[in-house]
Amino acid sequence: MSKSKLYYFADLAIAVAFIISALSGLVLFFAPSGYQGGRNPYYDQTVLWLSTHVWSTLHTWGSLAMIAGVGAHLALHWPWMVTMTRRLLRDAFKPRQEASRVRPEGDPA
16 A cells, blocks of 8 residues: 555544544533433433433543544654754754845945
C-alpha cells in the first residue's frame, strides 16, 4: 500500500471516529438525565432509537478510536515533524542578514 493511501485511511478512521464521538456527545449532552431524590426517572431512556447506555458506549469507543487514530497519524508523520521542527528552529536562531539598503538617487546618506 502506498504512503498516500495509508495516510488517507488513517485520516478517514480519525474522521469517522470524530463524527461518532461528536454525535454521541451531543446526544448525551442534550438528553435528559440525572439523579433526582434517590431515583432517576430517565434511567435507560431511548434517544434516537438507542438507549443512553448505548450512546455512552458509542461515545467511549469512538473517543478511544479517535485517540488511537491520532496516535497512528502522529507516528506516520513523525519523520516530517522532526524535519520541520529542526528547520524551523535552525531558521529561528540563524543570524539575520541585513538587506543592503538601496539608496534613491540623490540621497546623501
